[in-house]
Each structure stands twice: as structure tokens, then as C-alpha cells.
Amino acid sequence: MIIGGYRVGNHVVKTINEKKHLVFNCKNCVYSATLAEDKACRLHACSVASSEKPDLIVLADVYERVYDETQTKIIDEIAELMIDFEQQGVWGPEHLSDGQEVNEQYTATRHSILVRVAHELIAYDPIYAYLTALEELKKEKLRIAKMSDAYQKGAVPYLETLIYLLKKLEDTKIISQTKHYLQDLAHIPDTGQLYRTIFNAEIKPSFIGSRLLFGETKGLQLVDEYMVKDNNVQIFKHPDQIEYWYLINPPEYTLTPDKYFVISKTKEIVSEYRPANASITVGANTKDYFKRVFLSTIKGVAKAYKVPLTLEDQEMLTEIVTRYTVGYGILELLLEDRTITDIYVDSPIGSKPIKIIHSKFGECKTNILYSIDEAKSVVSKLRSESGRPFDEAHPVLDYDLPDFDTRVAVIGPPLSPDGIAFAFRLHKNTPWTLPQLIEVNGMNSLSAGLLSFFVDMxxxxxxxxxxxxxxxxxxxxxxxxxxxxxxxxxxxxxxxxxxxxxxxxxxxxxxxxxxxxxxxxxxxxxxxxxxxxxxxxxxxxxxxxxxxxxxxxxxxxxxxxxxxxxxxxxxxxxxxxxxxxxxxxxxxxxxxxxxxxxxxxxxxxxxxxxxxxxxxxxxxxxxxxxxxxxxxxxxxxxxxxxxxxxxxxxxxxxxxxxxxxxxxxxxxxxxxVSGMNMNQIWQNISMLADSKQYLVDVKKKIGIKDILEAENTTLATNKLRLLKEQSIEDYGKANYPQILEEWKKWVNTEFLSYIQTKYGQSKIDLTSQKETVKKTK
Ligand SMILES: Nc1ncnc2c1ncn2[C@@H]1O[C@H](COP(=O)(O)OP(=O)(O)OP(=O)(O)O)[C@@H](O)[C@H]1O
Ligand SMILES: [Mg+2]
Structure with a gap:
């Protein structure tokens, strides 16, 4: 097809997940690959859509822009209307005048306006087509008011045609959405701005199957933002939804074309590569091994094709290539964020964004639409790494991901009739401790003391x-x-x-x-x-x-x-x-x-x-x-x-x-069996409970959260145990209140000094703040 003298890219139709994808190859097209920004692109999409009737439109360049079903429907509707107008011949002579002489001189102008609205503009810029028809209707009404009765009578078919066109256009989604706004305007606006709000594509680099939804975040409240390696994470609160939104924006979705080229080339070169040494199997070591291979390939490609890359660029590209070749693809971005506790990829894959559970914000909806191709490749990777089968006879596969401290459960048909689904549980890298559970109100100090006592017994x-x-x-x-x-x-x-x-x-x-x-x-x-x-x-x-x-x-x-x-x-x-x-x-x-x-x-x-x-x-x-x-x-x-x-x-x-x-x-x-009476037992339990609570209070005071990690609480527990042994040795029985006092002294001095040195905090003297610490109990 040729638009404005230039040849535009060809297209193919693919059916994925029972949806018809109309994919345009935009690589060598002079127009930009976006329905929002480029009229020629819209015209092309409309022309092809009129015969193909797709569910989704995909513009494939360095990135693929995917227009969802609602947006594709907008194009489909316009394409259909364009065909209807043509078949009805809305610009034919019977629609221009009553054929009497008085109106004859106007028919050429009327014809050209109708052709412009119903044939030319409609696919290029339907909003502009609508506005042009609207303006013409107003003008014609003014003209009629000034002209003879014969003119008035003769202009009726033309007026009716304009009204018909407007009505048909108003029935479409795109005009009905914008109509109220458009009718109040004094002048014809720059329609570009409007298309940008209507056509909001999901974009993805073509080597990744998953799409990221970069929707409108206006009106949402940004509640947290942090980096996980190179990946920017933002968490939003929606005013009307319980779920938070977890949005990722990793570098691979915003690379410049030359870096993108280096990645594609490297992927092509390394695709067949397998290490000869059989001892290299799975796990972190393998990854490092591959990274070294990829890094040198990236350097080589950059040099050969004269793409300037800084050291950081090289490292970033290596990470990306590793992620999408020997890694778990886009899921790794979630697996690396250890504030996430669970990841759910439900079936049918691709129908809804991936969900996660965030340790701070609970259930969140992500902006990742996973693809079935990626899911299949992860399954085959899991199958080969675990050595376990996964097919109709074995529809469950559970496995510990070696590099990610994560348990994955995959289910497939017939157990899951809608296809593969994944559930990932990201283990906390360190065990929960009783003081940590007390801190998040998972339990109180008395229950912690009681259970600790039972363990001891x-x-x-x-x-x-x-x-x-x-x-x-x-x-x-x-x-x-x-x-x-x-x-x-x-x-x-x-x-x-x-x-x-x-x-x-x-x-x-x-x-x-x-x-x-x-x-x-x-x-x-x-x-x-x-x-x-x-x-x-x-x-x-x-x-x-x-x-x-x-x-x-x-x-x-x-x-x-x-x-x-x-x-x-x-x-x-x-x-x-x-x-x-x-x-x-x-x-x-x-x-x-x-x-x-x-x-x-x-x-x-x-x-x-x-x-x-x-x-x-x-x-x-x-x-x-x-x-x-x-x-x-x-x-x-x-x-x-x-x-x-x-x-x-x-x-x-x-x-x-x-x-x-x-x-x-x-x-x-x-x-x-222990020789303790009830009173001593309760003193013992209270001591254990108070000691756990004391650590929680100290943490609040000094603000070093790691003090409650097992590597540190264990030292405190050991000390308490030692003091108890000492007391029994000295007095024949444990004096619990005294042990606790001595232990607190040790916490305030030696332990605190150790912690503060370890985590680089200048010293706070807790002994002088003893009263406040007690009060917070
Ligand atoms: N009191 C708590 N407050 C907040 N998060 C918690 C608490 N206890 C556990 N978690 C978190 O909840 C998630 C589930 O915990 P865990 O794996 O211990 O549950 P489980 O009952 O063993 O689950 P499963 O039934 O799958 O074996 C983990 O990510 C864990 O870190
Ligand atoms: Mg469990």
C-alpha cells in the first residue's frame, strides 16, 4: 500500500489465545509506528482492518505497540463506517441537491466536502471528519436562512446527508467519547492531543513476549518508589480500588534502538551456545558463567557495529540478555524484589495482569501482561532443571528455584482447564524471629515467651x-x-x-x-x-x-x-x-x-x-x-x-x-520433670516474653531493623541462656527477675555497641533513656 507517495509496511494476521492479532511490520515505514501520533498510520490500520476485522492491532518496530481490544474496536468501527459510506455512495448526486437548477452550482463544492468527510478524513482523522461535518452543517444552516425558498428546498437532501453522516459518526465509540467536549469548542482543535488519550498502547520490545501496561497514573497516589537493580518500581493507590498498583519500568522496555540492536544481535549469536563442560548445570554459578560469555559477546558486537557503550551500559545489557536467555525472563524482575512474598500468574495467561502480594501493601495488581509463549518456555526450563515431568498425566510441577529462594507450583490441564498457571512463594531470605513477629503484631510477647518455654521444655x-x-x-x-x-x-x-x-x-x-x-x-x-x-x-x-x-x-x-x-x-x-x-x-x-x-x-x-x-x-x-x-x-x-x-x-x-x-x-x-513450681514457671515465661519485647523496643529506639534478624537475636537468646545457667550455678536455682535485669544491662551496653558498630550507627546511650524504653513496653 502507498500513502502520500510512500510505501508502508506489510502485515500478517496471527491468532494467539483465540484472538486475531493484526501485526504490521513498521520497520521500514517512513511514518511513525503509532496510532496516536500519526495520521498515515491510522489510515493504514483502518484500511487493513476493514477487511481483516482484527481483535488486536500490533505495530511492530524496535518495540511492539499493542492496542487492546477496546482500542482496536475503535479502528474497526471507523473502518466499517468507511466501507458503509462508500457502498451507499453518500456523495452521489441525489445526496447533494434536488437536481433543480438553483442548487446545481453548489453541487461540486458539496460533493467535495462529503468526499472529504466520508472518505478521506474519516480514516486519517475521524474526529476532524466529524468536526468538519459539524461546521459545514452550521454553515449550511446559516446559508439557507439567507437564501431563496427554491434554494432551501433544493438543499434538503444535502442537509439530510450531513445529519446522517454526523449521526453515524456519533454512534462510533471514538466520537461518542469525545462529542460533548467537541461540540462546545469555538474552533477546530489540534486533534493530536485527543488521539493520545484514546490510543494508549502497551509496549514491549519484540524479543520479550510480555507486555507492560503504561496506563494513565493521573489521579493515583504514589505511595512508594524504589529501585530493584536497574528496575524502577512504583506503587500507587487507586482512590476507588482496594488493590494497590505495582508498576515496573525496567530498562529493557526503554532502550534506545542501537542498544536494542546490540541485544538482538547478541541473542542471535549466543542462541545456540551451550557450555561444553557438563559440570556446569544449574544455579548461580552457571549464571555467572553465562554472564561472562555474554559480556564479551556484547563488547564484540558493539565494537563491530560501532555502537558506543559505557561500562554500565555493557553490564546492563548483559543483565538483560542473561534474563531473557538463561533466566526466567520478565518474572525475574519480580523474583528479585524481596518485598514481594507471592506472585500469581493465573490462567488463561495473558488475560489479566500478574498479581503479587507485597509485604507492605498486600495484594497488588502489576502492569505486566504475561504471554503464553514465555510461560511455555519457563515451564520447559523448570522441567529440565527439576528433572520432573509436566504433561497431561502429570499436571502439577513444584520446584525450588535454585537462585531465587523461591518455591514455584505450576499447574496445567486437565487440572487447570484454562491452561498453565503459576504460583510463586518467595521465601524470606532470613527466618522470621519471635521479636519480628511481635513487632508486626503477628503474636504478642506473652505467646512468644510461652512457646519459647515449651520449646525449651x-x-x-x-x-x-x-x-x-x-x-x-x-x-x-x-x-x-x-x-x-x-x-x-x-x-x-x-x-x-x-x-x-x-x-x-x-x-x-x-x-x-x-x-x-x-x-x-x-x-x-x-x-x-x-x-x-x-x-x-x-x-x-x-x-x-x-x-x-x-x-x-x-x-x-x-x-x-x-x-x-x-x-x-x-x-x-x-x-x-x-x-x-x-x-x-x-x-x-x-x-x-x-x-x-x-x-x-x-x-x-x-x-x-x-x-x-x-x-x-x-x-x-x-x-x-x-x-x-x-x-x-x-x-x-x-x-x-x-x-x-x-x-x-x-x-x-x-x-x-x-x-x-x-x-x-x-x-x-x-x-x-523440671522441679520448678508454677510460680517459677511463670517467672521463666515472663522473662522470656520480656526479653523478646525488650529487643523490639530497642529496635524502635535505635531504628536499626536488622537488630531483630536471627543472626542478632540468637546472640541475645544465647546470652540469656548463659546468664540463667550462671544463676543456677551461683544460687542453686534461677533468679529470673535478676537474670533479666543483668541481660538488659548487657543489651544496653555490649550488644548495642556491637550492633551499632556492625551497622555503622553512631552510639546512642540507651542506659540514660532507660525510663523511656520501659514506658514503651
Ligand atoms: N505475622 C506475619 N505478618 C506478616 N507477614 C507474615 C507473617 N507471618 C508470615 N508472613 C509472611 O506470609 C507469607 C506466608 O507465610 P508462610 O510461608 O509462613 O505461610 P504457610 O502457612 O507456611 O504457607 P503454606 O500454607 O503455603 O505452607 C510469607 O511470605 C511470610 O513471610
Ligand atoms: Mg508453609
Whole structure:
């Protein structure tokens, strides 16, 4: 096709996700590839759309501009109207006058105006076509008023045609949207501005499948903005929506054409490259290896094609090439933002933007429209890295992404009838600590003290809750309460407990990774959970941690606990939203005999809470329940479950049920085996509770948030333990209030000085502010 003497690009029609994409090749077109800015481009799109009837229009140049269905509909409507006008011959002689002589002299002008409006302008600039017709109608009405009756009569067909054209145009989306604004104007405006508000393309570089929506952010409130590597992240609050908007603006969507060229060329060159050394498999090392290869290729390409690149440019381009060749593509931008806790890519992919859960802002809608091609390539990457199958016979694939501390679950048909969907859970790089959970109100200091005490007393604790309620987080926090001298065996099918980190800060932990119970895949190289646990128990006296109790291992675990084979603290997480449902699940679903279940001492329940009138969700520990021993069949009917603490949503508080304590068998047992009386037990619990709270208060005072990270809180816990040992040695028994006072002194001096030096803060003397610290308690 030729427009204004220039040949414009050709086009193809592709069907993706059952949608007809009309893709124009704009690479060698003299006009710019945008419907908003270029009239010639609009004309071309309209002409082709009139025969192709697309759902989406794509203008492909260095970047692809994708016009969504609403915008494409606007073009389709105009194209249809253009054809209608032509077929009806709206500029034919019968539409110009009544054929009488008086009007004859005007027909040529009228003809040219009608052709201009209904044929030429309509596709170029429909708004201008409408305005021209509107102005002509006004003018003609004025003329008629001044002319003879014969003229008036003769002009009727012309007037009617103008009115008909206007009416038809007003029926289109583009004019109906702008009509009210247009009719009040004194002069014909610059229509360019209007098209910019109507045609708002999603853009993407052509080597990336996903589109970014760069919509209007006017009227939204920017609540946060930060960089994650080179990627600019903005978070907006919409006045009428609960969800926040999480917008990314990574460099690969705004590269200059020459840099874009270097990337494309490099990708072309390295596409077939595979390292010869078989030992290079997956993981962070491989990535670095590829990065080095890519960097030197980029340098070579830039030199050969004389593209000036700074050192920073080279590094940025290397990151991008790595991301879109050996990496997880655009998803990496989200995986790198560790303030995100979950990423959801729902099916059918591409129909809605990706959703995330942000640790500060909760549920957010992103500006990323993921593409099915990218999803497929990520799936094949996951399949090859994990060695697990994923097809109709195995529609679930779960896997730990090696470089990202993230668990991914992929589901596909027939389980997910609308196609592939992903859920990513980004693990916190460091474990939650009890003081951190206190700080975010996930639990209070008394419950933290109580649970810490039970860990110390080597109780058996089942951490329960609904999906995503914070079970693993609480379990990790409780693991930190285990003395570092004790050996810990932890068993998980997906590695969520930060075992390496715990090892690095001095915990004696042996991790076992088992075959996934929910995945249908059985690869043979992974050990089933029950077998792993048997092995674990043979490894000798240890604390046993089971990441998630959900299948065969339950029987082994309870049998071991019943016969005392574990010998130490035993903890695990389990799905269930009350103590009773934990019993029901363990006994009725997992087939553990009730007598064995009674080896459980404590069940905690965590729950996402929505406060009255609020749509915001928070996570709370809602229940600490003791499992008593003298019942036989149904713990609820026989009073076998004794709540020690219960959450009152009205007060947002976890309250101690003091009246229940006298019925506690666990406390009686602890008194028997430890020689402590109830008074001492409570002093001990209070000391533990106060010490956790004190750290939270100190953090508020000095503003170093890392003080509550496990690497630091563990030092404080160790010190408290040492002081207790010392007190027992000196006085024959622990003097808890005194231990706490001494410990606080140590925190205020040595510990604080260590923390402040470590995090580069000038010293604040907390001893002189002791009163205020106390008050904030
Ligand atoms: N009290 C809390 N306040 C805020 N965020 C929390 C709290 N507890 C946990 N989280 C965060 O919530 C997310 C879910 O937590 P976690 O993985 O512990 O839940 P879970 O119950 O083990 O989930 P699943 O059922 O998937 O195993 C994590 O990102 C975690 O960091
Ligand atoms: Mg979990």
C-alpha cells in the first residue's frame, strides 16, 4: 500500500489465545509506528482492518505497540463506517441537491466536502471528519436562512446527508467519547492531543513476549518508589480500588534502538551456545558463567557495529540478555524484589495482569501482561532443571528455584482447564524471629515467651493454620529457640526453612529433602518422606522438624514420638484451622492412631484475619492449645483440647485463659520433670516474653531493623541462656527477675555497641533513656 507517495509496511494476521492479532511490520515505514501520533498510520490500520476485522492491532518496530481490544474496536468501527459510506455512495448526486437548477452550482463544492468527510478524513482523522461535518452543517444552516425558498428546498437532501453522516459518526465509540467536549469548542482543535488519550498502547520490545501496561497514573497516589537493580518500581493507590498498583519500568522496555540492536544481535549469536563442560548445570554459578560469555559477546558486537557503550551500559545489557536467555525472563524482575512474598500468574495467561502480594501493601495488581509463549518456555526450563515431568498425566510441577529462594507450583490441564498457571512463594531470605513477629503484631510477647518455654521444655508442637497463614514462618522462629548445641534434623519436600542461614549463624542443623507428596511426579532420585524420617531418627538424639506433615511421614513421626525415640523437641506444620481439625486430619486423613496423636503437646493455630469493615488481611497467631492425655476417642467431646491462649478479634489480642491453667496436664508434667513450681514457671515465661519485647523496643529506639534478624537475636537468646545457667550455678536455682535485669544491662551496653558498630550507627546511650524504653513496653 502507498500513502502520500510512500510505501508502508506489510502485515500478517496471527491468532494467539483465540484472538486475531493484526501485526504490521513498521520497520521500514517512513511514518511513525503509532496510532496516536500519526495520521498515515491510522489510515493504514483502518484500511487493513476493514477487511481483516482484527481483535488486536500490533505495530511492530524496535518495540511492539499493542492496542487492546477496546482500542482496536475503535479502528474497526471507523473502518466499517468507511466501507458503509462508500457502498451507499453518500456523495452521489441525489445526496447533494434536488437536481433543480438553483442548487446545481453548489453541487461540486458539496460533493467535495462529503468526499472529504466520508472518505478521506474519516480514516486519517475521524474526529476532524466529524468536526468538519459539524461546521459545514452550521454553515449550511446559516446559508439557507439567507437564501431563496427554491434554494432551501433544493438543499434538503444535502442537509439530510450531513445529519446522517454526523449521526453515524456519533454512534462510533471514538466520537461518542469525545462529542460533548467537541461540540462546545469555538474552533477546530489540534486533534493530536485527543488521539493520545484514546490510543494508549502497551509496549514491549519484540524479543520479550510480555507486555507492560503504561496506563494513565493521573489521579493515583504514589505511595512508594524504589529501585530493584536497574528496575524502577512504583506503587500507587487507586482512590476507588482496594488493590494497590505495582508498576515496573525496567530498562529493557526503554532502550534506545542501537542498544536494542546490540541485544538482538547478541541473542542471535549466543542462541545456540551451550557450555561444553557438563559440570556446569544449574544455579548461580552457571549464571555467572553465562554472564561472562555474554559480556564479551556484547563488547564484540558493539565494537563491530560501532555502537558506543559505557561500562554500565555493557553490564546492563548483559543483565538483560542473561534474563531473557538463561533466566526466567520478565518474572525475574519480580523474583528479585524481596518485598514481594507471592506472585500469581493465573490462567488463561495473558488475560489479566500478574498479581503479587507485597509485604507492605498486600495484594497488588502489576502492569505486566504475561504471554503464553514465555510461560511455555519457563515451564520447559523448570522441567529440565527439576528433572520432573509436566504433561497431561502429570499436571502439577513444584520446584525450588535454585537462585531465587523461591518455591514455584505450576499447574496445567486437565487440572487447570484454562491452561498453565503459576504460583510463586518467595521465601524470606532470613527466618522470621519471635521479636519480628511481635513487632508486626503477628503474636504478642506473652505467646512468644510461652512457646519459647515449651520449646525449651522439649514439647511436641504442631504449628497449624490455613494456606499461607504463616505456619512455616512461626516454625522457623521457634526453631531459633532451640539451643545451638542441640542437633536439629529438618525434613522438607520443598526447602522453605532457611537451613543454610541457620547453619551459618551457628545452628547444628542437618537438612533432609524428600520427595514431594503433592506432585504426581516420582523421579526415583528423591527419597519418600517416611523413609527419610526413619533415616533421620536413626541419626541419633536430635530435635526433629518436619516442614509440612501431610502424608506417609505422619505415621512414622507419631510412632517415634510415642515411643520417645525423638527424645527432644519435635515440631512440624500441618494444614488445619483449629486444634480439632488437626486431630481430624492426623487421625482420620493420615491414618495415625489416636493414642499416637496424643504425643502432641501443643497445637498453635495461625489465621489470616480481616478486621470488621476492612478488606485488608493480616496474619495472626489465634490459638495455643494443649492436647491432654486422658481421653480415648474424640478430643472435643471428651475435653481433650485445652486452650491456653485464644485470640479476641475485637481487641486484636491473644489472651491468656488463666482459668484453664489449673487443668493443664502439661504444666503439671513440666513441674514434675523440671522441679520448678508454677510460680517459677511463670517467672521463666515472663522473662522470656520480656526479653523478646525488650529487643523490639530497642529496635524502635535505635531504628536499626536488622537488630531483630536471627543472626542478632540468637546472640541475645544465647546470652540469656548463659546468664540463667550462671544463676543456677551461683544460687542453686534461677533468679529470673535478676537474670533479666543483668541481660538488659548487657543489651544496653555490649550488644548495642556491637550492633551499632556492625551497622555503622553512631552510639546512642540507651542506659540514660532507660525510663523511656520501659514506658514503651
Ligand atoms: N505475622 C506475619 N505478618 C506478616 N507477614 C507474615 C507473617 N507471618 C508470615 N508472613 C509472611 O506470609 C507469607 C506466608 O507465610 P508462610 O510461608 O509462613 O505461610 P504457610 O502457612 O507456611 O504457607 P503454606 O500454607 O503455603 O505452607 C510469607 O511470605 C511470610 O513471610
Ligand atoms: Mg508453609
Amino acid at each position: 522439649q514439647a511436641t508442637i504442631m504449628v497449624s493454620g490455613s494456606r499461607g497463614s504463616g505456619k512455616t514462618s512461626l516454625l522457623s522462629a521457634l526453631m531459633l529457640e532451640i539451643p545451638q548445641s542441640t542437633r536439629i534434623i529438618s525434613q522438607e519436600d520443598t526447602l522453605e526453612i532457611p537451613g543454610m542461614y541457620l547453619k551459618n549463624i551457628g545452628y547444628n542443623i542437618q537438612r533432609l529433602k524428600t520427595q514431594s507428596a503433592i506432585s504426581v511426579s516420582k523421579t526415583g532420585i528423591e527419597v519418600p518422606p517416611d523413609e527419610a524420617l526413619r533415616t533421620g531418627l536413626r541419626l541419633g538424639d536430635s530435635s526433629i522438624i518436619v516442614g509440612e506433615v501431610r502424608s506417609l511421614e505422619a505415621k512414622v513421626l507419631y510412632e517415634a514420638m510415642r515411643v520417645g525415640a525423638a527424645g527432644n523437641v519435635v515440631m512440624g506444620t500441618i494444614h488445619g484451622d483449629s486444634a480439632y481439625s488437626v486431630w481430624d486430619r492426623v487421625v482420620n486423613d493420615l491414618g495415625v492412631p489416636t493414642t499416637s496423636f496424643k504425643a502432641t503437646d501443643i497445637i498453635t493455630v495461625s489465621r489470616p484475619i480481616r478486621f470488621e469493615g476492612s478488606l485488608k488481611r493480616v496474619r495472626r497467631l489465634t490459638q495455643i492449645t494443649e492436647v491432654k492425655k486422658h481421653w480415648t476417642e474424640d478430643p472435643e467431646k471428651e475435653g481433650g483440647l485445652l486452650d491456653l491462649m485464644l485470640y479476641a478479634a475485637k481487641k486484636d489480642k491473644l489472651e491468656l485463659l488463666e482459668d484453664n491453667l489449673k487443668d493443664s496436664e502439661l504444666f503439671q508434667r513440666i513441674q514434675r
